[in-house]
Amino acid sequence: MTFGIDIQNLTVRYPGVTAVDDLTLKLEGGKIYGLLGRNGSGKTTLLSLIAAFRRVTDGSILVDGRVPFENEELTQDICLVRESGDTVVEGESVKGVLRRGRRFRPRWDDDLAQRLIDLFQVPVNRGVTKLSRGQRSALGIAVGLASRAPLTMLDESYLGLDAPSRYAFYDVLLEDYMEHPRTIILSTHLIEEVARLFEQVVIIDRGRLVAHDDTETLRMRGAAVVGPAAAVDDFTTGMTVLGEQRLGGTKSVTVYGEIPADARTVATDWGLELSPVALQDLFVHLTKGDPA
Template sequence: MSLGIDIQGLTVRYPDVTAIDDLTLRLAGGKIYGLLGRNGSGKTTLLSLIAAYRRVREGRVIVDGQEPFENERLTQQICLIREAGDVVIDGDSVGNILRRARLLRPTWDDDAAERLLELFELPRRRGVSKLSRGQRSALGITVGLASRAPLTMFDESYLGMDAPSRYAFYDALLEDYMEHPRTIILSTHLIEEVARLFEEVVIIDRGRLVAHEDTDTLRMRGAAVVGPAVAVDDFTAGMTVLGEQRLGGTKSVTVYGDIGEDARRVATDWGLELSPVALQDLFVHLTKGDHA
């Protein structure tokens, strides 16, 4: 089971800033989405509203055709794991945290939880207060994946983990998603590290939607052009350049913008290699501006 999301004219205002600005977005169920945005872009606010942690004041948030706020049947099917570690209570043990999660989630899978405890080397009897930051993150990840919630969202919830543990999480998430399809949203700053998981990418900036596209389609908006330096310079003249590197007589230039079939044939004739642009480079370009 997977839940779709329909957001219409969503706006969230604080006294000194508009966190979400007339956002309209529709996400079909049964996909892995990457939610990207700089600090203060509104990602956490958006996920909190979808998870019914707060009431919508302007606009609408619809999940599976219903408003989630104060909707117990629906919120049991939505799991949000935040970087702050909402599931972690200092005075409790790992085992008690998992038992409480089982009571809240009708789709909970004990076997999945046990496998993840072993994967991340989490002692069931250890008190949460004695866990490292990385272990606390791993505990949140375990709850999120084992919940098997039809809508599961991770908001930077793996930042406390070291690189091997993060990659173990990515592999576990993909394997579990293939066996039990559902809607998953990953909010992250580690874009290139996790980009392989994204089926679609949503980019927001200052609370506004910047892009929502299939990942491959988005990456084809630009190209990395590699070849003899003179030919690369001639080919990319007049294009929006995101970055460049040079090694001897060879040059690589990353450009943003559509490159048509005629231009691609020219590139081939000139001995140039074109490849999709890195998602992180596109993200930086699409959200550039005066950010704190």
């Protein structure tokens, strides 16, 4: 089972700032989405509204065609794990967190939860407040994936993990998603590290939708041009340059903008190599204004 999301004209204002600004977005079920945005862009507010942590007052959100707020039947199938770990009850043990997941998540998988607890070496008898940051992140991941919720959202919840643990998490997530398809939204700043998981990318900036497309289609909006320095400079003249590197006589320039077929033919004739732009470079370009 997978849940789609339909957001129409969503606006959220706090004193002195608009966190979400007339956002309209439709996400199909059964995909892994990357939700990207700078600090203060509105990502956490958006995910909190989708998860029914607060009421929508301006605009609308439908999950699986239903309003999630105060809808117990629906929200038990929506799981949001935040980096802050604020869903943990004060004084609760790891074992208690897993027991609560088993009780309130109808699709809970004990075997997967235990596998993740073992993988990340989380002590089950320890109080959550006694865990290291990495262990708390691992616990959140275990709860998020083991819930098998048709809509699972992870908001920077794996930042506390070291690099080997993060890569182990990515592998488990992809493996479990393939066996048990659902809608997964990953909000992250580790863009290139996680990009291989994304089927589609949503970029928001200052509460507004900047881009929403298939990952590869989005990356094709620009290109990395590599080859002899003089030829690269000539080829990229007049283009929007996002960055450049040089090693001896070879140069790599990342540009933004569509490169037509005839220009690609010229690049081949000049001995240049074109490849899709790195997602992080594209993100930086699209959100380069000052954050709210």
